[in-house]
Amino acid sequence: MRYFNTFAITFLMIFAVSSYGQEEKTGNFYGAEFNIEQDVESIASITNKLVSTDTIQTQLTGKIKEVCQVKGCWMKVALDNNEEVFVRFKDYGFFVPTDSSDKDVVINGVVFTTEMSIEDQKHYAKDSGASEDEIAKIVSPKKQLRFEADGVLINK
Numbered sequence: 001m002r003y004f005n006t007f008a009i010t011f012l013m014i015f016a017v018s019s020y021g022q023e024e025k026t027g028n029f030y031g032a033e034f035n036i037e038q039d040v041e042s043i044a045s046i047t048n049k050l051v052s053t054d055t056i057q058t059q060l061t062g063k064i065k066e067v068c069q070v071k072g073c074w075m076k077v078a079l080d081n082n083e084e085v086f087v088r089f090k091d092y093g094f095f096v097p098t099d100s101s102d103k104d105v106v107i108n109g110v111v112f113t114t115e116m117s118i119e120d121q122k123h124y125a126k127d128s129g130a131s132e133d134e135i136a137k138i139v140s141p142k143k144q145l146r147f148e149a150d151g152v153l154i155n156k
Contacts, residue, residue, distance in 0.1 A: 026155060027155040027156050028154055028156070029151060029152070030089075030151070030153075031089060031149060032108070032151040034059075034108040034150075034153075036106055036153070037059050043060060043083055043111075046058060047113075050111070050112065050113050054113075056110065056112070057110050058110070058111055059106060060077070060079060060111065061106050061107075062077040062080065063103070063104055064077055064100050064105050065077065065102075066101060066128055067097070068128065069098050069127060069129050071095055072095035072096045072098045073088070073089065073092065073095050073127075074086065074087060074088050075087045075105075077107065077147075085111065085146065085147045086147065087107055087146075087147045088146070088147075088149070089148070089149050089150075089152070090109060090150040094152075096152055096154065103155060103156075104155040105155065106155075107149045107151070108150060109149040109150045111145065111146070112145075112146055112147075113143060114143075114144055114146050115143050116141060116144045117141055118138055118140065118141060121138045121141075121142060122135050
């Protein structure tokens with residue numbers, strides 16, 4: 001009985017220590033799991049630092065506005081300052097569910113700016129289910145805030 005009590009107390013201590021300080025994540029990870037940073041920098045301060053050739057490792061939070069309806073290989077996320085970021089997944093290594101629109105999300109990876117070609121804009125518009133008329137209106141390249149995520153947490 002003495003060994004059982006020692007074992008039980010040891011097990012409970014290990015469990016208590018391992019679960020201490022872990023915040024409960026209510027959602028699903030896609031790609032690499034990551035710890036959510038408590039002091040996430042605002043997107044406004046990040047974009048003020050970005051030069052066209054920079055990338056900044058960070059986490060962003062927002063609401064998913066749109067997801068690729070073909071296979072979930074990209075998404076558009078609305079950020080806290082009414083800005084939108086176009087998110088792709090590192091090395092095309094994972095996808096998100098195509099029914100993820102309107103869910104809160106935390107993305108982990110690198111943010112940067114780029115100019116999206118007309119051809120790419122039309123391709124993504126087609127993937128999102130845009131009409132032929134909407135696609136035909138795309139006639140010039142566009143500067144865009146982009147994000148390459150190595151991990152995504154979609155909240156339930």
